[in-house]
Amino acid sequence: MKIYSYQKSVKSDIRQYLKDELDVGTFGLLIQGDDDTIETVREELFEDDSITGNASGSYTMNSLKAEQNLVGNWDLLEEVMSEFDLHVNPIEKGAEWCDSLIRCYLVDWCFAEVLKDLTKKETKN
Template sequence: MMNYNYLENMVEDVKEYIKNEIDFSEYEDMDELRESLNDDLWTEDSVTGNASGSYTFNRETAKEYVDENKDLVNDMMEELDCKEKVANWWIEDNYEAIDVSIRCYLLGQAIDEALNDFTEEFEKTHEV
């Protein structure tokens, strides 16, 4: 069995969002687009699950993803200094909250990686 890869799956979710929701002509440059995506996707259930509190809408699936990525959970807790909060979620079996937190933690990186695939298309849209 292969472990769930948060970043890989999030990059695909971000790409899908860009394809369906973004008009490159509305953004002056990639930095503006990146900032807008970060703001919008922070609460986009199809990417982070942060609006509803769940990406998977299934506690068991969230538990599986989290359990397969304990190193990532640890990295997130260290960087965001949220060990107590995550420990409480773990005790309460609130794996969806942990799952969403991981997705928010990785959001910027996922956006950057996804945008790499759209650089050429973005530049063509902005040719004079």
């Protein structure tokens, strides 16, 4: 079984979100590094179910799929729990909660990586 890559998935979802949801002006400000625009988009990404599942509590809307995503990623979940200083039992919270939590943890890093990639593309053109 191939281990699910949260980083790859979240970055892909962010790229799709930027393509589908941002108008040309907002996208331009984002690429130019406008701090207010970056912060606004970051907040939208964090709350969007298609990126993190944070709004509803589930990205997959399917416990089995969330469990499959977690296979081989328990160390990442442990890192997230430690970083957020969470003192809860992830088993009691469920796979969908754990899956969404990991996505919330990674969204800032993934967004920064996507912005770097987009900025490089824009400077090459």
